Amino acid sequence: MFGQDRQRLRRYYLQAWEKQQSGSPMEPLEKLIASVIGQHPEYHTMLRSDDALDKDFTPDKGQSNPFLHMGMHISLAEQISTDRPAGIRDTYQKIKNRVGDAHAAEHHMMECLGLALWEAQQQNRPPDETAYLDCLKKLT
Numbered sequence: 001m002f003g004q005d006r007q008r009l010r011r012y013y014l015q016a017w018e019k020q021q022s023g024s025p026m027e028p029l030e031k032l033i034a035s036v037i038g039q040h041p042e043y044h045t046m047l048r049s050d051d052a053l054d055k056d057f058t059p060d061k062g063q064s065n066p067f068l069h070m071g072m073h074i075s076l077a078e079q080i081s082t083d084r085p086a087g088i089r090d091t092y093q094k095i096k097n098r099v100g101d102a103h104a105a106e107h108h109m110m111e112c113l114g115l116a117l118w119e120a121q122q123q124n125r126p127p128d129e130t131a132y133l134d135c136l137k138k139l140t
Contacts, residue, residue: 007053007054009067010052010053010067011053012030012033013033013037013047013067013070014047014050014052014053015030016029016030016031016033016034016037017033017034017037017044017047019034020034020037020038032074032077033070033074036070036073036074036077037070039073039103040066040069040070042066043066043070046066052066052067069110072106072110072113072114073106073110075113076092076106076109076110076113080092085129085132085133087133088133088136091133091136091137091139091140092105092109092136094140095108095109095136095139095140098139098140108139109136109139111135112132112135112136112139113132115132115135116128116131116132116135119131
């Protein structure tokens, strides 16, 4: 949707949050983004500033990227809602039942998602859905 335009993608997050805060009409994707932002009050101050559009978040400085983190929540929500890869919805329910909280379940699942994406990037191929699901099933 946004290609490689990091600033445009980040601006969309900020605009979705602004719309939610002001009660403006929102598109379904904006509602999803605002919902994820709402679950992360630690990012609210940062999202009120245009400085977030250009900021680099580097692990070597002990920083995690809030946009990547929220993007992974959004990716998981889309995967679960469409049950793609097949079986992820059921696996998510089992993880959620085990940990007792949907948000915490997603945080556990992010480890597998991150690994699947990293391996795909390293090997210049699409993510291995079977390996991804196997990793998730270990969380149940």
